[in-house]
Amino acid sequence: MSLPVQFYTLLAMIGMGSLFGATLDTYQRFLKRGKRKKWIVFLNDLLFWFIQGIIIFYVLFLVNYGELRFYLFLALLCGFSAYQALFKKIYLKLLESLIQLVKAVARLIYRTFYLLVYKPARGLCILLAAIILYVYGLLLSLVKIVWIMVKWVLKTVFKPFVWILKKVIPESVEKFVVQLRKTIAGYLKGSKNTIIKVMNFFRKKR
Incomplete structure (x- = not known):
């Protein structure tokens, strides 16, 4: 060397x-x-x-x-x-x-990103969510109003027909329909109780 x-x-x-x-x-x-x-x-x-x-x-x-x-x-x-x-x-x-300088620059970058990017984006998202909720509530209220109006119109239109039917149909037929409905309901209830008793009987046999 x-x-x-x-x-x-x-x-x-x-x-x-x-x-x-x-x-x-x-x-x-x-x-x-x-x-x-x-x-x-x-x-x-x-x-x-x-x-x-x-x-x-x-x-x-x-x-x-x-x-x-x-x-x-x-x-x-x-x-x-x-x-x-x-x-x-x-x-x-x-x-x-140098370490303190890097920390200060990092803090500056973080604050800049937070103020110029994160906060505006967050505020925009909140604004969009508020607008969507407001429009949704407005549409829901509009649908409710329309439905109430439709119900009122239908009730107004068909009210004379209901009144005429009540006048045309005899009272005895109306009572028969009511009684038939009660009879069917009682029959269904009795059938249900019978089925439950049969099932309990077979369970006891086991």
Whole structure:
């Protein structure tokens, strides 16, 4: 491995060490260990270290085709230490500011959607429902009025015929019809009672 390649590899590993420190702080900021279950924290830690290892090895492969040297681990440690000493406070402030900015933008988008889309759509739906209910009630009232008018017309038209029939049909025939209706009703009631008695009789035989 030539001297320029070694130099570039050293700089790359120092940079990766600093990047690892920033990534670790970002990971800790979003993980919130105290609020998570232990097995979830374990799986997240395992995945984090695996991804970091892949990224570092990929950068190393791009610089010197993946040749490992002992001083490369020292370079990673130096980069991580430099981040902790020089850039950590600045980065955490920037990270927190960025998080707050994203939250503010998300709130703004939500409020804009709520005021410009959701509320008008909701109001329109309520208005349409009110119009439909009003039209339905109006039509129902109209149908009731028409039905009352039809009943009145039919009653008015056929009233003379009913009166004439009452005058034409003898009173004895009217009494006979009433008596026949009572007789049929009594016969049906007696038949019903007879059927019930027969069914109860067969049930007792079982």
